[in-house]
Amino acid sequence: MRKILTFLGTALLAFAAGAQTNVGDDLPDIGSPAQTMMTLEDEYQIGRMVVRGLRDQDQVLDDPEVAEYLQSLGSRLASEAHDGVQRFTFFAVKDRAINAFALPGGFIGMNAGLVLETKNESELAGVMAHEIAHVTQRHIARSIAAQSRTSLVSTAAMLAAILLGAAAGGGDGAMAGVAAAQSLAIQQQISFTRANETEADRVGLGILARSGFDPEGMPAFFETMSRHAGSSELNIPEMLRTHPVTSTRIAETKQRAEQIEITPNPDSVSYALSRERLRVLSTPAGKDPLEYYTAVIHSEPDASSAEIYGQGLAMMVSGRADKAIGIFQRLRDADPTVMQYHTALGQAQLKAGKGKESLATLEKARELFPRNVAVTVRYAESLMQTGDSKRAHEILLDLFNVVPPTPEQARLTALAANAAGDVADSYFYMSEYHIMSGDLPLSINQLQLALAVPKITSVQRARFQARLEEVQQAMPKRGARRASTGQSRLQDMN
Structure with a gap:
């Protein structure tokens, strides 16, 4: 509207x-x-x-x-x-x-x-x-x-x-x-x-x-x-x-x-869990999201799974990740078909300093939900924080060759590449981040930096150069329309 x-x-x-x-x-x-x-x-x-x-x-x-x-x-x-x-x-x-x-x-x-x-x-x-x-x-x-x-x-x-x-x-x-x-x-x-x-x-x-x-x-x-x-x-x-x-x-x-006759489908589990996730993540600065859940669960002895999930998230963002682990373990064990329980548990374990447990949780989740974006991103974050950025870079590339990334996910791929020592690819994916964010001049700058990295392979050079030409064609020109061919290609890639 x-x-x-x-x-x-x-x-x-x-x-x-x-x-x-x-x-x-x-x-x-x-x-x-x-x-x-x-x-x-x-x-x-x-x-x-x-x-x-x-x-x-x-x-x-x-x-x-x-x-x-x-x-x-x-x-x-x-x-x-x-x-x-x-x-x-x-x-x-x-x-x-x-x-x-x-x-x-x-x-x-x-x-x-x-x-x-x-x-x-x-x-x-x-x-x-x-x-x-x-x-x-x-x-x-x-x-x-x-x-x-x-x-x-x-x-x-x-x-x-x-x-x-x-x-x-x-x-x-x-x-x-x-x-x-x-x-x-x-x-x-x-x-x-x-x-x-x-x-x-x-x-x-x-x-x-x-x-x-x-x-x-x-x-x-x-x-x-x-x-x-x-x-x-x-x-x-x-x-x-x-x-x-x-x-x-x-x-x-x-x-x-x-006037429309229909038997509607029931609400999805993801709807209820996403509401609670948004409630926690959009809590105004200076407020503790746990206060809301403490009041709700105190007044409702039979709190829903979504509210319990929200309570665990609130604990995690409030610095009590160790206590959130038990909540997410119980939710996951009660219904292992819910992806969000696995990723929340892996996040809580990582925040609590239990890197090995986090990796094990998310590796199991990847088996249950292959090429799921949220699972793969959380697994990559865990890999990076436990010192295996090269593996994180590999799995992100594998995922985003199939599923278009969001700007932040492209940025995460760039960070993983940089931590893994692949500076040229890091510049390339930061360029993709800037394309998705609408900043073509910065994208061009990153591609030029990628091309200037010593000893890049012939495959990398060809890829970087082709992308640079596409972005340059899509750049706005004063008094003229954008080159539709170049822009269409950029749309297809994003």
Whole structure:
């Protein structure tokens, strides 16, 4: 439900926070409103630029277990969207505010606070299906194409001022920003995107039902959002909220959902465990996540396995990993089919200084869950901390030859290569990290360093040189569109 205005505000917030990006240079040259719609390559570049800004602000939650769940759930929904062209990337945001957003290029962010607020998996899937619909219907691209390049940048700058003023608690600054924004006809743009909400609701309901979820999860969560309207800690004006929910919209979505006959699938174990993982990992600085679980388990003698799992995670991040080991062992022994119990146990053992036990736990997990991303990443981390970086590098390369890595996983591969003494490969994978993060100049710098390493093999030289040429072709040029061939290849590789 992210409107284009909020996307632009987010992008400029990243720049205001110190991201090394120039708006005028990095935004694609889309010409005048009458000339053209944005290409998919343009959308991808803009979306990646915003995600890079979020990463620069440390807002993206790079946890392999959570990332795997969100990507799996999102891909399941996207497969029912009947769009064979659009690629989707789903990621978690640390923010406890109830929000989700779709960016150009199929990037969909889910705030930790939103996931925690859902009561079941169908509610979460309903939000994701709605965001997927925004992307497949190209609502954001239409909004951008309706503006000239100058309008795009000036509107973004105005929204950045509004959001920065609101974040600082300055009511006067926020109100001044609103007045200026209205002079730029922002109300008209918001009305346009609100009209898209109805279409996204309708298309999203179909996606939700075809994926085996309860379509009533969508209006149910709309009601939750409606109850929270106006309770945000940020004083952002209602008309600039990313989720404008009205009683009419809720009623219409309910009516459509009731007309769909389906027997929904039960919630997955991964949904419940991911909620607790997000609860712990998004705990505000200065607060002990264990306090929540102590209260819950004290008041609920029959606490769920997910809550017990969360308690173990809270112990682990609070410096009590030795006590968490017993919790995760009991959970794993009770149900060894749950991947998250194995990885949590391996993590706890490693944090408690039991490296050999951690390796044994994760080696067994690799047998049960071959080429599972979370298991492989945790095993690689354990190998690196116990002094076998060469083996860590090998298993990460084996995995990522099959499964595309996230930026943080590419960075982990670079660290493993460096620790193993393979400096050239370390530069290469840092280049991949920067490509995925949207920083092509830094990527080029890393590839040039890789090529300058003495005694690289002929195979390495050919690979590094070919990648360098691809990145150079994909670099933006002033007054011209990006070279679509080079950019397409970069998309395929990421």
